[in-house]
Each structure stands twice: as structure tokens, then as C-alpha cells.
Amino acid sequence: MMNVTQSKLHNGSLYWPSTMSDIPSYPALNQRVVTQVAIIGGGMTGAICAAVLARSGIPAVVVEGNLAASGSTAANTGLLQFSNDIMLHQLAEQIGEMAAVQFYSACRQALKSLSELADTASFETGFHQRSSLYCASSLEDASKLYKEYGLLRKYGFPVDWGVPSHIQHQDSFRETAALVTHGDAEVNPVRFAHGLIDGAVKQGTKVFEKTKVQEIERRNGRFVIHTANGQIIANQLVRAAGYLPGIESSQQIKPILRRSYAITTPPNSLPSSWPNHYMMWETARPYFYFRTTPDGRIIAGGLDENRPDPVTDSNYLENRAKHLLAELSSLFPEKQWAAEHAWCGTFGESADDLPFLGESPEQPGLFHALGCGGNGTVYGMLAAEMLKAQLLGEKHPLSALLTPRRAGAKPNTQII
Template sequence: MDLFSGKLYWPTTFINPPSYPVLEEDIKCDVLIIGGGSSGAQCAYMLSDTDLDVVVVDKRKIGMGSTSVNTALLQYLGDKMLFELVNSFGEDAAILHTKLCEESIDNIEKISFNLSVDPEFKRRDSLYYASDEEGKDKINQEYNYLKKHNFNVDLLSDTQISNLYSFKKKAALYIHNDGEINPIKFNHGLLMEAQKKGVRIFEHTKINGRKSGEKTTTFFTKNRHTIEARFVIIAAGYEGLEFKKEKNSFLTSSYAIVTNPVENFTDWYKQTLIWETARPYIYMRTTKDRRIIIGGLDDNTYISEDRDSKIMHKKEKLIEEFNKLFPNIQVYPEYYLGAFYGGTHDGLPMIGQYEEFPNCYFIYAYGDNGLVYNGALAKIIRDVITKGSHPAMKIYGQNREKNLFL
């Protein structure tokens, strides 16, 4: 799959990442993880503290799939608003999902401080503003559920917003203690720690076939070697759909730029993460070296040539949208990209289990908070493999139903 095109920023922040060998023999393991990006790395890290023999394979160089274009805003609210999730799945399920995402950010923070590579994790508040009058109504509904369940959030008026920022909006949620991270450094840091604990990692090792047995599954590599495993986690991001199509998933395209370094952020209160209620929406964050990542302008295409033909136009449009909010901050795009972006029709990430793939778990951490979702789903799958179950499988299994806890 042609996942993205453009001039990428994150790889320039980690010039000499570790290399891993190509698999050149037949091996056996307890758990095979297919994919060494965000989902695979978090699974490997979670499982490295167990007694299981774990193997990670990736068909590319580690971290050079969608992880290399992840804009890495860490937020517990997502594309589908909390009140909408309540309407679809019931209040208990929607709140549990949101709490698990909040917990995932906490866990990412704890892990970050224990890695040998600094992943540049930083707590940031979020400003989630109403794009229009309809958005104001949504913000109010969202605030009511968040306050009811004790999330640390404030409701800002138009005057309060304009006192903090260089723009005025009808209303906004001010969400405390979200975060940001460098996804490439976090990815490599996780796998470096997992390797120290015995996880075997192979890159440039493509899986191109499998054979299911009574108690194990054997996967075949392009180089004609085999990996026999008791459990398998397909953590291949959007390319997981090449192993198994999932009717609840969809692919579209999104765009992002990274600007020149900026000296003065006076008009940008606390360099908060910023996004809006419009769909598709514009979002933005800053980086450790004081650049600005601006993304959005999603386009309903899953054809890479069509996506890529629009990159230059989208690049200029993202700058225009930024200038509407921050006319006094002078920026230009130094890096830019167009990439596939996946979501689910019902608004929640998924763990897929299918009869034709026995003892296999598909991670579909699709949506705007993929890195956060991956952390939550990795922890759940670890418990399912080691303990036999996890209560949140009722939410994330592909056969979930509406109003789960009614």
C-alpha cells in the first residue's frame, strides 16, 4: 500500500535509528506481532514483561510506515464526539472508552520517562472550539457529559477565548492534560526496551502467506522462511486490511505540513493543541524545536495518485487556515505530506477476531487518536493472551452492538 507521499519531518529528528536483521531462518514463538509501527511497538513493549517468547516482524525498516507521518496529538476525545458515542453505544460504554483513552495517555507518559530515547512527551492542554452555531450546541452537549463524569475540562465563552488567543470563536472546551510526542522516537524507544527484555525484532521481513494448524499458525515470509506462533497480533496499521477486509473500516486521505521554527507564541496560549467541531476539521500543535504542525483538510479518496495530486494545493490551504487564527505568526511549510487515514463507521477502534484466523488479533486503531488507541488496545490484547479475557473486549470487538451496557 502506498501509504503517503511528501517531504517528511519526523525522520529528520532521529537521524541514526537502530537497525534490525532480516529473518533468515525458520523460527517458533509464543506471540508473533506483524508490524513494527505504533501498534506493534506498544504491543511488544506490553508483552515484554511477560514470560512469553515474542517476535516482531515488519516488511519495511522499523517505524517507516504510517508512524513516520503520525502528527501525534495525544487526546482522549476523538472524531466522533462523546455525546455521539453515548447515543450509539450507551453512556457506560462511551465513558469507559474515554476513560481508557485518558488512561492510555497517562501510561504513555510513564513509559516515556523510562525509555533510553527521549520521545519528547509533553503534557499539553487542548482547545476544542466551535466552528459555527451548530458546533456551539455540540460543545455544550460534550461539556455536560465530561463534567458529569469528572473529566478536567472548562467551557470557555467567546470573550474568554479572545482573551487567551488572537481569534474569537462562539465557544470552546478547554481540556486539561492531553499531550504530544515524537512518534518516531517513541516507537524506537519502545522496541529498544522490548529487545533488551528478549523480544526478537526483524525488519525488511514481509509476510506473504500462512497456514493454520490445530494449536499454532505458521506464517511464511517472502524470503521463504517460516514463523510458527501460538498467538498472532496483526498490528499492520491500514495495511492490516490487506490481511483481512473489515466492513466497519474505511480509508480516506489527509494532509499535513510542518512549518519553520517560530520564536514568538504570545498569541497562542500555552501552545495548546487546537482543533474544531467542523468535519473535516483543522488541527494544530507545536514541536520541541518550536515548529507548528498543521493538519486536516481530509479528502474522500483512497487512490494514492489522486491524493498526491492535491498535496501542493492542500499545503497552501493549510497555511491559509492557520493565518485566519494567527495572523501575527509568520510561517511557511518546510515539510508537507499527503497520507492515507483510516476510521471506523461507528467511531470506535476495534480488535478483530475472525474464524478463518484462529488465535489472531487484528488491531484496527483507526481514527484521529491512533497512538492513544494503540496503547489502550495493546494493553487489552496482552491481558486477553495472558489472562484469557478483558472486560473492554465487549466494546472493541468487531461484533459489538449498539447500547452495549443497556
């Protein structure tokens, strides 16, 4: 038997909800529902899983304790990249070159699959193909970045070396060593998640909001999910509740929780010296990063802290926003910067920089879809593809690498 708890994941003035004037809503569960797959979590990962299962004709129910796309998804800055927080050459040293390349290739394919999903969404999701500028934060990092470039080129990843000539103020971009990856993307995470959920509902998926899971038990080989006013009986259970404590067990898999900050500038504030809507990030850890929006905003983030709870002190949040604005000023000193939105959100990491995706060895039928790090949406797509393969009796090539109980990925024992 498993109990379920909830916690807060963000604080501040969020940008993405303001981009939807008519947010879809769904009823609370007040009945007994029987289905093949129950997905706990109505955020980005749950939405992607629901969309993939719906397209495959697999019956599913999504249950969300609050409102769909209101947790980590609403605080997501919407950068989608095949590169990861851990560089390819560093991951190769950790798990072997071929396994690392296989993982990076899967992330690249996941981006293509996300693009296909965006094309099927019932309304505009803000999904646009982009390139990313990855800058060396120091001279020491320059050689590391060039090594990364060499390995990416070796295996055919779309990458170029150097700051593009049409980007001005090159000297202000940390060190001049940089690589550019192509085939990345940006997305409006709230619109994307709602678009996928709405499309899945139209294909028969049931969605219940404001329905907190109180208890889960196994009965005759099936999962019985108890809520305040109803039950869901399912053959398979997907944990897609993100960084909420979620489904508890004696050996609960927990990410290492931290908090991060983000701001959004006003529309039409993008400098002319930054063309083609490039996304930017750096080799420092924690790293500063930014992306643009179609209406000329910059969304910038960083300043990660080793705390699991979002900051609640408004003065401290304002201070963090000023630090992010100062980073923008160092890159674009000709501009006067202001933050229209500023927020703090919780995110998770794993000890080996890989997500926890796959069936629980201790509890057959329980599938963990727990993305960790800065690539959560891409990992959500990987999770959906792995879940689909499992339900169809197929073996996914990443199942052994990303299994929640893999060697070296010990559960975190922190108290949250």
C-alpha cells in the same frame, strides 16, 4: 490459509524521520523462529504491543515488511487525546451513556499508560503533557460543544469551558465557544515507536525488518508465518499492520480509508499569542487542527479527502499545503507562514467511530489491533492492554464493545 499484500501509505516530505540522526535497524528474517506471540507490523501499534508484552515477560517477535516506524507512524502528527472524533454525548446516544463513558475513561487511562511507557523508553520520545482547545466551527456547533462539556464534567473528566483568557485573538478562533481538555499529550511518533522497540529488544523481543509476510497458515493449532527466507511459528498472531491490507481472509475487516494532509512550519515560528503549547482542533468534519513542537514549530493538518491513496501530484500537494497555511493565517494574521515539510497520508475510519480490537471469532488466536480515526496511538495502547489481558486469561472490560465482529460494524467492501 491467508495471503498478505502491501501498499503505500504516504507521500511528500515527512518531518519526523528528520528528527532522528541515527535510526535503529534490525535484520531481515533468514531462519526459523518459534515464539509465543508474533506481531505483524513494526509501526506505533506494533511497538506499543511489543513493549507491553516485553514488560510482562511474554516472548514475542515483531516482523515488519519495510522499516520500523516507516508507514503510518511516520505520517502521524502526534496528537494524543482522550476525546475522540465522535463526541462523548454522540457516542452515548449510539451505545448508551455508561458504555460511552467507559470507553472515554479507558482512553484517558491509556494516555497515562503511554506516559509511563515514554518514561521507560531508551531515548527521548518527545512525549509531553498538553491541553487541547476544542473550538466550535459554527454557531450551530456551539450548543453541541456545550452539551459535550456538560457530560464530560458530569463524569469527572478534566475539562474547562471557554477560550483561556491568556490566548489572544479570541475572535479569530472560529466561534468563541470552546472547551479545554487537560491530560492530553503530544509525541514524536517515530522516536516513540523506535524507543519502545529498542527497549523491547533489550528485554528479549526479536524484531525483523524488510521481511514481508508472504503467507500464513494454521498447523496443529499454531500459526506458521512464511517469509522469503524464514518462518515464524507462534501460538498467537497480532495484526498490527495499520492500514495496509495485511492479513486477508474471506471476511477481512477493513477500515474506510481516506487521505489527509499535514505541514510543519520552520522552528521558532510559533506566535507569542499561543502560550503553553496548547493543541487545537475544531468541531467541523473534516476538521483543521494543529499542535506545536518544543523547538517552536506548528504542525497543522486536515483537508481530509475520500480517497484511499496518498496524492502523488506534487502541484496538488503544494496546493493543499497552501490551504493549511491559509488556515494558520486566519488564526494568526500577524504572521507570515511557510511550510518546511508537507505530506499526505492514508488513515482509516470505522462506520461506528470505534477501533477494531480483539480476537477474531472465526480464527482463535488471531488478534486484530486496528485503530481507526484520529486517535490511533491511544487505540494502540488499548490494543496492547487487551492483548495482554487475553494472554493472561483475563477478560478486558472493552472486549465486547470493540470486538472486530461487533454488531453494526460490518466489514467495508471497498476495493483497495
